Amino acid sequence: MSEAHVWQGQPEPIDHFDGQCEADVVVVGAGLSGVIAAQSAAEAGASVIVIEKFDKPVAHGIDVGAVNSVLQDRAGIHIDPLEAARLVYQWGQQQTNYHLIRLFVDKSGEVMTHYVEMAEEAGYTVRLNTEATARADWDNLDDRYRMFRTAHVFDVREGQDVPKTKWNAEYLLRIAYEDSLKNGAQYMFDTQALQLLKEDGRVVGVAVKDAQGIEKIVAKNGVIMATGGITDNEEMKECFCPMSQYVDLNAYFPRGANMGEGQTMCAWAGAAWSRCYPAPIIHPVNFTPLGPGIDSSWLTVDRDGNRFMNETAYEPLVTNARLNAPGNVAWAVWDSNYMDHYKHMEPIKFSALPENTPELVEKCVESGEYKKAETLEGLAEQIDVPADNLKATVERYNQLVRDGNDVDFGVPERFLSPCEQGPYYATKIRAELLALPYGMRVDNNSQICTHDDYPISGLYAVGGMQGDFFANSYPVTLPGADHGRGVTFGRLVGSALAKGQNIDGTPAV
Numbered sequence: 001m002s003e004a005h006v007w008q009g010q011p012e013p014i015d016h017f018d019g020q021c022e023a024d025v026v027v028v029g030a031g032l033s034g035v036i037a038a039q040s041a042a043e044a045g046a047s048v049i050v051i052e053k054f055d056k057p058v059a060h061g062i063d064v065g066a067v068n069s070v071l072q073d074r075a076g077i078h079i080d081p082l083e084a085a086r087l088v089y090q091w092g093q094q095q096t097n098y099h100l101i102r103l104f105v106d107k108s109g110e111v112m113t114h115y116v117e118m119a120e121e122a123g124y125t126v127r128l129n130t131e132a133t134a135r136a137d138w139d140n141l142d143d144r145y146r147m148f149r150t151a152h153v154f155d156v157r158e159g160q161d162v163p164k165t166k167w168n169a170e171y172l173l174r175i176a177y178e179d180s181l182k183n184g185a186q187y188m189f190d191t192q193a194l195q196l197l198k199e200d201g202r203v204v205g206v207a208v209k210d211a212q213g214i215e216k217i218v219a220k221n222g223v224i225m226a227t228g229g230i231t232d233n234e235e236m237k238e239c240f241c242p243m244s245q246y247v248d249l250n251a252y253f254p255r256g257a258n259m260g261e262g263q264t265m266c267a268w269a270g271a272a273w274s275r276c277y278p279a280p281i282i283h284p285v286n287f288t289p290l291g292p293g294i295d296s297s298w299l300t301v302d303r304d305g306n307r308f309m310n311e312t313a314y315e316p317l318v319t320n321a322r323l324n325a326p327g328n329v330a331w332a333v334w335d336s337n338y339m340d341h342y343k344h345m346e347p348i349k350f351s352a353l354p355e356n357t358p359e360l361v362e363k364c365v366e367s368g369e370y371k372k373a374e375t376l377e378g379l380a381e382q383i384d385v386p387a388d389n390l391k392a393t394v395e396r397y398n399q400l401v402r403d404g405n406d407v408d409f410g411v412p413e414r415f416l417s418p419c420e421q422g423p424y425y426a427t428k429i430r431a432e433l434l435a436l437p438y439g440m441r442v443d444n445n446s447q448i449c450t451h452d453d454y455p456i457s458g459l460y461a462v463g464g465m466q467g468d469f470f471a472n473s474y475p476v477t478l479p480g481a482d483h484g485r486g487v488t489f490g491r492l493v494g495s496a497l498a499k500g501q502n503i504d505g506t507p508a509v
């Protein structure tokens with residue numbers, strides 16, 4: 001890494017201010033994790049200032065993950081916390097901080113219960129998600145593909161006087177935001193945090209820019225950084241996570257929110273970046289009737305017609321392989337018996353397929369989304385791969401299907417479907433980036449650390465800023481885990497700091 005990156009240098013320190021204000025707890029960023037931190041600190045009696053560069057709080061997404069909340073309890077679902085923590089830790093190849101994952105798994109249920117009760121009291125509903133990644137019938141697969149029913153969805157009731165949104169996480173944001181206002185939290189919108197202010201090694205506040213000029217915001221107990229990941233900073237992405245630049249689509253919004261400014265401010269204040277490889281949140285985007293990579297697991301080939309991945313529709317398996325494919329191309333291929341195959345792979349999802357699915361499939365052919373040919377040679381020509389290779393790949397794959405044992409890539413037998421009856425179909429696997437959570441090294445209290453692993457006094461991270469929680473891949477083991485850890489740590493850090501404490505009860509000195 002050259003020293004040319006802005007976060008590696010040192011800015012001219014800001015020491016002239018046009019105004020000053022102070023609070024017990026200062027939160028930077030009014031996304032979901034920041035608003036929850038502010039709400040929790042205000043609920044615990046602290047004075048709170050939230051700095052947000054946009055003109056309102058923002059949330060996106062649907063699922064908010066939690067383990068063993070009142071809702072799961074009501075549904076008779078009990079998740080083994082040790083198993084859940086172990087699997088998430090394993091997905092990060094043991095690069096992450098196991099203690100943080102355990103804290104999330106052990107505390108998120110209690111935290112979620114608090115917000116479910118708050119939501120129900122305010123007239124909202126909350127349900128467990130059963131769609132997309134929340135699969136109910138993968139229980140007998142091995143650990144790699146386990147998905148627990150952790151996704152909580154906040155919603156409005158019929159007739160409730162709240163603007164409707166497809167991003168259900170906004171309802172939780174609204175509930176927490178309104179409650180924080182009731183408890184006196186102050187929001188400084190259209191205000192950009194520029195630098196952290198340090199005295200004797202302790203972070204004592206934030207220098208911000210607003211319409212009045214440069215202001216000093218003093219934090220008596222500490223500063224909580226909640227500025228999100230690095231999703232919109234191309235230089236950081238290239239540096240830390242080049243693979244994320246190969247997606248077909250960016251689903252991320254609002255543009256300009258996650259520029260990595262919080263990370264840069266922390267680095268200038270002596271903080272270390274997480275040592276983990278980032279875990280971008282990348283979804284397959286084939287929202288077509290047969291949904292390869294998200295709903296179904298068809299044979300997939302690269303531009304040379306060779307098979308190169310485990311196609312099980314467990315995110316992020318398919319997109320990881322696709323983002324590393326030569327020419328950035330991967331084709332899912334299936335045959336005319338797709339309805340039978342789909343039923344075999346995904347019996348529950350199959351029963352929800354519309355009756356006119358074959359008609360919808362042909363519509364995708366007409367629109368060019370799906371390619372179709374009577375023979376494999378014809379299909380190869382349409383997708384521009386060598387026909388001999390495609391035929392050899394299909395032959396090998398069909399042999400593995402007959403053996404019921406995919407020795408090449410380990411796709412479970414249930415998802416292996418022969419590709420032997422024309423006409424044949426193909427569609428491109430596409431990947432979209434939702435978010436790239438990546439940030440600073442933290443300790444077990446989510447306190448941001450120096451390069452030699454000492455917590456920086458007065459400085460904490462929550463949400464996408466918090467490093468060391470996910471690594472390499474964002475797994476769907478605990479659907480909604482990104483929001484979930486933001487909410488959980490937002491609450492744990494916010495409530496503790498309100499009392500001048502760390503999460504573990506030690507003084508926040």
Ligand SMILES: Cc1cc2nc3c(=O)[nH]c(=O)nc-3n(C[C@H](O)[C@H](O)[C@H](O)COP(=O)(O)OP(=O)(O)OC[C@H]3O[C@@H](n4cnc5c(N)ncnc54)[C@H](O)[C@@H]3O)c2cc1C
Binds near residue numbers: 062252481
């Ligand atoms: C379309 C979409 C769907 C998603 N779906 C899900 C899902 O279903 N489940 C899930 O778990 N996750 C989902 N995610 C990911 C998740 O929404 C984000 O990772 C999450 O919002 C991170 O929350 P945060 O509070 O850390 O950061 P953010 O929500 O990004 O908030 C950070 C805030 O900090 C502000 N800020 C930044 N820099 C400064 C500065 N210098 N000064 C002042 N303010 C600043 C920004 O303006 C922003 O408002 C989805 C993401 C997207 C885009």
